[in-house]
Amino acid sequence: MIEIKGLRKTYRSRGREVRAVDGVDLTVGEGDVYGVLGQSGAGKSTLLRCVNMLERPDAGTITVGGVDLTALNRKGLRLARHGIGMIHQHFALLSSRTVAGNIAFALEVTGVPRSARKERVAELIELVGLGGRADAYPAQLSGGQKQRVGIARALAARPQVLLSDEATSALDPETTDSILRLLQDLNQRLGLTILLITHEMDVVKKICHSAAVMRDGAFVESGPVAELLHRPGSTLARGLFPLSAPATLPGRTVVDVTVSGPDADTALTGLARNFDISLLEGSVETLAATRAGRWRIALPEDGTAAVEFLRARGAQVEAAA
Numbered sequence: 001m002i003e004i005k006g007l008r009k010t011y012r013s014r015g016r017e018v019r020a021v022d023g024v025d026l027t028v029g030e031g032d033v034y035g036v037l038g039q040s041g042a043g044k045s046t047l048l049r050c051v052n053m054l055e056r057p058d059a060g061t062i063t064v065g066g067v068d069l070t071a072l073n074r075k076g077l078r079l080a081r082h083g084i085g086m087i088h089q090h091f092a093l094l095s096s097r098t099v100a101g102n103i104a105f106a107l108e109v110t111g112v113p114r115s116a117r118k119e120r121v122a123e124l125i126e127l128v129g130l131g132g133r134a135d136a137y138p139a140q141l142s143g144g145q146k147q148r149v150g151i152a153r154a155l156a157a158r159p160q161v162l163l164s165d166e167a168t169s170a171l172d173p174e175t176t177d178s179i180l181r182l183l184q185d186l187n188q189r190l191g192l193t194i195l196l197i198t199h200e201m202d203v204v205k206k207i208c209h210s211a212a213v214m215r216d217g218a219f220v221e222s223g224p225v226a227e228l229l230h231r232p233g234s235t236l237a238r239g240l241f242p243l244s245a246p247a248t249l250p251g252r253t254v255v256d257v258t259v260s261g262p263d264a265d266t267a268l269t270g271l272a273r274n275f276d277i278s279l280l281e282g283s284v285e286t287l288a289a290t291r292a293g294r295w296r297i298a299l300p301e302d303g304t305a306a307v308e309f310l311r312a313r314g315a316q317v318e319a320a321a
């Protein structure tokens, strides 16, 4: 659904050059929820703003739904953007308009006739769970409700793709969960493809099927979450399952073990039945992409047989670090 090749964007300010996006390739399949994780300054916002051409890249191609956006003229781009909704951290609502008015505004700018707007607005209000709040003004809404208006507005023109720019970063954990559940529901019910940027591991854990870790304008790893978990040295695996127990113990071999899929629930019992091990830290969790477990385990000093046992069951095993 989204195909990005060789994307570059450099900013020049006060004689200084900043390579905000430095050669990114990205494929987001139809119906995928794809998260780009990275610290502040990594280049996430620039990448996202290039996807709908709010920012024009210096090099590379951006294809959304089969259309190369970099090849379009201004009018073509305006039409193509109707197929790409966007939500923001700070909601960007019009304070002088009600919930219904904010959503209707998105329909006005995409040329939906007045007669059709009312019904579509009502439909969108229900879709995002804001029934009964149509006449409220943004100042009367909670953060979560404001983001629901943002989502309704972004979906007004029935886009196939939703871009999310840190949509939950300004919300408390409970509200974050409810917005993530809404996004997941929209992904499943409408088949909406979602590309989101975030600095929160939890967002990836809860709704992303695929993810990339971005640093200094480039992806250091990317792919399906279940696959990344099994990649040796994966930053994502370490971020999703942080392990801080001692990485060395006298007379023992300490390893970090990752298992995903149904084996995540049985791998440890099997290991403990066959070998003298100590579980130092870790957990099994349900991620959006898969059930997965990651543990730091002390094996006997010669851990070869235990490591083989785990690897034969599809586990990723590496020296604790």
Ligand SMILES: Nc1ncnc2c1ncn2[C@@H]1O[C@H](COP(=O)(O)OP(=O)(O)OP(=O)(O)O)[C@@H](O)[C@H]1O
Pocket: 011, 012, 013, 018, 019, 020, 038, 039, 040, 041, 042, 043, 044, 045, 046, 047
């Ligand atoms: N309009 C601009 N002019 C000059 N430099 C910019 C501009 N926008 C971003 N940058 C720089 O590009 C780099 C990447 O910024 P970007 O906002 O894309 O990162 P980010 O990962 O989204 O971080 P944050 O979460 O803090 O926004 C940073 O060094 C930033 O200072």
